[in-house]
């Protein structure tokens with residue numbers, strides 16, 4: 001059986017720092033701030049030039065991103081809760097605002113600025129997204145609970 005314990009490690013997003021990235025019109029990353037790199041577990045040079053879906057978490061429903069793209073392409077600002085996947089397989093929740101960057105009134109890029117999400121809100125959104133995914137994609141998240149002493153043993157066996 002394939003086991004991925006790392007999937008369960010949540011990274012706390014610091015209260016006083018914003019996580020910023022920018023993309024071109026196709027969603028390729030053009031800029032990340034240091035906090036983005038640190039939280040996602042990647043180096044800036046590993047992120048820049050790659051599509052933003054490199055940090056997509058499998059728990060995110062398709063419709064959320066469809067709605068994001070529809071909204072920003074119209075020139076509107078999108079707000080929403082996003083669960084992202086870290087390089088090490090862990091995850092972190094953010095509240096994101098995605099908007100168009102303009103230079104002299106002409107759209108040049110998209111940018112996203114994110115802030116932390118409370119534990120209660122993250123749990124609420126996890127339940128909502130689990131339902132959406134089941135409806136949209138016929139996929140279900142399976143969570144296994146394991147006692148801590150057994151977890152250590154299982155991790156050792158996996159290596």
Ligand SMILES: Cc1cc2nc3c(=O)[nH]c(=O)nc-3n(C[C@H](O)[C@H](O)[C@H](O)COP(=O)(O)O)c2cc1C
Pocket residue numbers: 021022023027051052053054055056057060065068082084098099110111112
């Ligand atoms: C400025 C900007 C920031 C984005 N940030 C994220 C992000 O943090 N996580 C994410 O999964 N997708 C983000 N996206 C959406 C991705 O481009 C992509 O639509 C999404 O990951 C779904 O991938 P897929 O369309 O290949 O399935 C962002 C898009 C834009 C324009």
